[in-house]
Amino acid sequence: MTATASEHAPGGPAAGSGDTASWSLLFGYVRPYWRVLLAGGALSLVSSLAGLAMPLLAKSVVDAFGREQSLAGPVLALTAAVVLGAGIGALGRYVLERMGEGIVFSARQSLVGRMMRLRVSEVDRLKPGDLLSRVTSDTTLLRAVFTDGIVESVSSLFMLVGAIVMMAFMDGVLLLVTLAVLVVVGGLVGLVMPRIQRASIKAQEAVGEMGAVLDRVLQAFRTVKASGAEEREIATVGAAAREARDRGIAVAWLTSIVGISAWVSAQLAFVAVLGVGGARVAAGEMEVSALIAFLLYLFFLVAPVGQLVQGFTQVQSGLAAVKRIREIEDLPAEETAGPVPAPGTVPAGVRFESVGFRYGDDRPVVHHDVSFAVPAGGMTALVGPSGAGKSTVFALLERFYEQQSGRITVDGRDIRHWPLAELRAAVGYVEQDAPVLDGSLRENLLFAAPGVAEEEVRRVLALTRLEDLAARLPEGLETKVGHRGVLLSGGERQRVAIARALLRRPRLLLLDEATSQLDAVNELRLREVIAEVARETTVLVIAHRLSTVTGADRIVVMEAGRVRAVGTHDELLDGDDLYRELAATQFLLPAT
Numbered sequence: 001m002t003a004t005a006s007e008h009a010p011g012g013p014a015a016g017s018g019d020t021a022s023w024s025l026l027f028g029y030v031r032p033y034w035r036v037l038l039a040g041g042a043l044s045l046v047s048s049l050a051g052l053a054m055p056l057l058a059k060s061v062v063d064a065f066g067r068e069q070s071l072a073g074p075v076l077a078l079t080a081a082v083v084l085g086a087g088i089g090a091l092g093r094y095v096l097e098r099m100g101e102g103i104v105f106s107a108r109q110s111l112v113g114r115m116m117r118l119r120v121s122e123v124d125r126l127k128p129g130d131l132l133s134r135v136t137s138d139t140t141l142l143r144a145v146f147t148d149g150i151v152e153s154v155s156s157l158f159m160l161v162g163a164i165v166m167m168a169f170m171d172g173v174l175l176l177v178t179l180a181v182l183v184v185v186g187g188l189v190g191l192v193m194p195r196i197q198r199a200s201i202k203a204q205e206a207v208g209e210m211g212a213v214l215d216r217v218l219q220a221f222r223t224v225k226a227s228g229a230e231e232r233e234i235a236t237v238g239a240a241a242r243e244a245r246d247r248g249i250a251v252a253w254l255t256s257i258v259g260i261s262a263w264v265s266a267q268l269a270f271v272a273v274l275g276v277g278g279a280r281v282a283a284g285e286m287e288v289s290a291l292i293a294f295l296l297y298l299f300f301l302v303a304p305v306g307q308l309v310q311g312f313t314q315v316q317s318g319l320a321a322v323k324r325i326r327e328i329e330d331l332p333a334e335e336t337a338g339p340v341p342a343p344g345t346v347p348a349g350v351r352f353e354s355v356g357f358r359y360g361d362d363r364p365v366v367h368h369d370v371s372f373a374v375p376a377g378g379m380t381a382l383v384g385p386s387g388a389g390k391s392t393v394f395a396l397l398e399r400f401y402e403q404q405s406g407r408i409t410v411d412g413r414d415i416r417h418w419p420l421a422e423l424r425a426a427v428g429y430v431e432q433d434a435p436v437l438d439g440s441l442r443e444n445l446l447f448a449a450p451g452v453a454e455e456e457v458r459r460v461l462a463l464t465r466l467e468d469l470a471a472r473l474p475e476g477l478e479t480k481v482g483h484r485g486v487l488l489s490g491g492e493r494q495r496v497a498i499a500r501a502l503l504r505r506p507r508l509l510l511l512d513e514a515t516s517q518l519d520a521v522n523e524l525r526l527r528e529v530i531a532e533v534a535r536e537t538t539v540l541v542i543a544h545r546l547s548t549v550t551g552a553d554r555i556v557v558m559e560a561g562r563v564r565a566v567g568t569h570d571e572l573l574d575g576d577d578l579y580r581e582l583a584a585t586q587f588l589l590p591a592t
């Protein structure tokens with residue numbers, strides 16, 4: 001399955017749009033729990049029924065009192081209704097809350113699964129902090145949609161209708177007074193609800209933005225400190241937090257308007273019913289017990305109306321969250337990986353045939369008609385000035401992006417026709433910054449090939465000159481190399497990354513050499529490692545130091561997105577001005 005088209009870019013859907021799609025996503029999350037939902041809903045309804053019975057039971061107590069009958073029966077029935085109603089209500093609440101957690105879990109799982117399969121080009125456009133907030137914060141809003149939102153609303157509606165029916169049964173005139181008030185509340189709620197959804201989206205966006213700002217600071221923590229920029233960054237994060245607060249206040253303002261209006265209306269209704277009812281009792285048109293029961297129903301009405309308003313508000317915030325979640329779910333993703341056959345051990349050859357590429361329609365062209373061939377086995381180097389498009393060659397080979405024109409083949413087969421997982425299993429990739437993941441050295445080494453035998457690990461450790469490191473670390477391979485590998489030097493980090501890639505037994509190793517200067521010992525080691533690896537697989541290395549590649553089988557010189565020359569070190573020194581200049585500036589030649 002390949003990409004689905006993006007409906008809209010994250011960050012900018014029209015509020016209120018695509019409600020149907022949001023609902024269908026929401027129901028997708030709740031589908032596995034429909035039995036629980038029904039059970040929780042039924043328990044809530046039973047509890048509401050017990051609540052509805054209470055004013056009638058209270059009336060029977062008053063009537064029994066007035067008629068000097070025994071109070072035991074009615075009081076017992078009232079007590080039973082209270083206790084059972086409360087117990088069943090609490091159970092229903094627990095069942096629904098449990099389900100809410102389940103829904104949040106499903107949403108998070110689905111979102112993380114989607115995120116991992118997003119295309120690199122999509123992730124480039126997103127802010128990691130915002131992405132994080134969608135998984136952690138937006139999903140929590142889904143919890144309340146079904147519990148406080150839908151189920152409470154349905155049982156409140158049930159209570160409301162039940163109370164109205166009972167009120168009609170008691171006194172039609174008083175009911176009309178009550179309904180007039182309810183219509184006013186309903187109109188107001190209908191007016192404010194869409195605003196609440198829009199305000200909720202903005203509030204969640206503000207939280208996302210704050211995450212993004214925080215992430216930026218933490219990513220460059222040392223630079224922030226070294227630049228003495230703490231105060232400025234505190235202010236930037238503070239401004240984002242303030243924005244989140246203001247947006248949150250806007251939501252609170254709207255919800256409290258709705259809430260207070262509902263409350264005031266109920267009080268008004270109460271006073272009106274008391275006045276009109278009192279007059280009717282005085283005129284002998286109504287019994288006192290009926291007025292008491294009516295007032296109790298009115299009193300009961302306040303809670304469901306409040307819950308209904310609260311429920312609608314929860315649904316609006318939930319829908320706002322679903323919209324932000326959907327933006328990620330709708331982004332183009334890579335095909336899902338099936339079982340990957342072992343890549344084999346035969347070195348692979350690569351060809352670029354008239355490749356044209358740019359990172360986006362509005363971006364400059366990075367590759368103009370790039371063509372070169374890398375035969376299977378041995379070492380090929382890519383050299384050229386910064387920005388020439390060397391790392392982009394690797395990004396295209398890994399299919400992080402797709403070229404707009406031309407063809408790239410591995411083993412003579414267009415990489416677009418390779419199953420993605422198979423291609424990536426055949427190609428080992430060592431990034432320029434060679435990240436070390438939080439965990440032990442062993443976890444880092446086995447990251448790409450968890451099941452590898454111990455002897456293979458030892459072989460690769462020897463090949464990558466890491467035996468000394470493993471022996472030196474206090475707990476050997478089990479030593480935590482820490483967040484971002486702070487315990488390892490630049491050279492060690494790079495060799496760990498090479499070992500990680502090699503343990504997957506790639507048929508082609510892409511090595512983006514780090515730009516940071518390695519010391520002479522580490523540089524020599526790296527050169528030895530590359531030469532040795534090139535004996536068992538094809539190595540394509542981006543070299544920022546020509547000293548690394550003087551012994552390469554062939555060197556491809558790139559400049560401004562074009563291949564300008566191909567040859568060995570000696571051939572290029574003779575035949576290519578740019579290469580000669582690069583060699584001269586790197587002290588491999590006396591400057592001419």
Ligand SMILES: Nc1ncnc2c1ncn2[C@@H]1O[C@H](COP(=O)(O)OP(=O)(O)OP(=O)(O)O)[C@@H](O)[C@H]1O
Binds near residue numbers: 384387388389390393
């Ligand atoms: N993810 C990206 N999105 C947009 N533009 C990019 C991206 N990566 C690289 N570029 C642009 O593409 C051009 C080529 O970059 P590339 O990294 O391929 O060059 P390079 O030759 O490897 O440079 P260096 O030696 O400095 O690593 C540069 O102008 C760069 O700004």
